[in-house]
Amino acid sequence: MxxxxxxxxxxxxxxxxxxxxxxxxxxxxxxxxxxxxxxxxxxxxxxxxxxxxxxxxxxxxxxxxxxxxxxxxxxxxPKSWLPETPLEAAEVQRWLSVASGEITYGIAAARLITLFGAPRNAEEVIARSHAILTQLDEVLAQRDWIAGLAPTIADIALYSYIERAAEGNVDRSPYRNVNRWLERMESLPGFIPFERSAIGLEHRAA
Ligand SMILES: N[C@@H](CCC(=O)N[C@@H](CS)C(=O)NCC(=O)O)C(=O)O
Missing domain, CATH: 3.40.30.10 (Glutaredoxin)
Structure with a gap:
């Protein structure tokens, strides 16, 4: 491949x-x-x-x-990464849509501003980022993985931009359940990190 x-x-x-x-x-x-x-x-x-x-x-x-x-x-x-029952498949799809929607137009867009100088409204995309992090934090208070009892491709799709949120000036430190989920993702066998850039809050922390 x-x-x-x-x-x-x-x-x-x-x-x-x-x-x-x-x-x-x-x-x-x-x-x-x-x-x-x-x-x-x-x-x-x-x-x-x-x-x-x-x-x-x-x-x-x-x-x-x-x-x-x-x-x-x-x-x-293995089928657990994308379960086949209608309800489970729908739950995975729901969060894939969030990865392509709210995350792309929120956290990823905020990072495009700091990384590439992209013309976006920082206040708007940062507010959108906190709105979805709040929702995710509530879901992850109830379960370990975003779509259910085991990791699925929905977790994979959501991980990268959420982990690098600080690069777009999005502070994810208040979202305890999200942060614990990121740690669970990082302990999966075969995990590989997403390259860090010293920009945004990440820069100030350095
Ligand atoms: N829906 C696409 C979005 C991919 C996307 O936005 N890729 C960006 C990089 S993060 C890109 O190639 N941008 C270059 C461009 O649009 O010219 C996906 O999920 O793969």
């Missing part, structure tokens, strides 16, 4: 994390997103959206981080 990736992308990190937890061998192809390589004709032929990550497995080309998690779960993982 090949993974087109960018080392500072949380969307990419979540796919590295799952590949590593599953112990799968793959080659990483680093796409220079700062230089715009993701908009080259060759890359657009893999993902017309011009975004990382993209997974190649044989003839299969799979763009989009949560689509990659679904593919890997169905193709290579």
């Amino acid at each position: 090949k993974l087109y990736s960018f080392r500072l992308s949380g969307h990419a990190h979540r796919t590295h994390l799952f590949l590593s937890i599953l112990g799968l061998e793959y080659e990483t192809i680093e796409v220079n997103v700062r230089a715009g390589e993701q908009k080259s004709p060759a890359y657009l032929s893999l993902n017309p959206f011009g975004q990382v990550p993209v997974l190649i497995d044989g003839d299969a080309v799979i763009p989009d981080s949560t689509a990659i998690l679904v593919y890997l779960a169905k193709q290579y993982a």
Whole structure:
């Protein structure tokens, strides 16, 4: 397998994390997103959206981080990572939607401001980040994993940006249940960390 990736992308990190937890061998192809390589004709032929990550497995080309998690779960993982009963599958999907929605437009967007100078309203995206962290903290007060009794691809999808929240000036220290869940994620066999950048609150803490 090949993974087109960018080392500072949380969307990419979540796919590295799952590949590593599953112990799968793959080659990483680093796409220079700062230089715009993701908009080259060759890359657009893999993902017309011009975004990382993209997974190649044989003839299969799979763009989009949560689509990659679904593919890997169905193709290579024990069923517990993406349970098949309608209710359990719906619960996992609910949190994948949060990873692609509230997290992307909250914590990840806040980090885009500090890391890349992206034109976003910091106050708005930081407020959105705290709103979803509050919700997650309440859910994780009731259970160890976001979608139930065992880790699923929903946990994988949510981990990376939440762990690096401080880089976007989002203080996650008050969210005790979220922080304990991050520690549980980090103790999973095969866990690999998401690269740190000394920016935002992370910079002030350094
Ligand atoms: N829905 C996509 C979003 C991926 C995404 O936003 N990737 C960013 C990096 S974090 C990207 O490639 N940005 C470059 C661009 O949009 O030009 C996914 O889940 O993979």
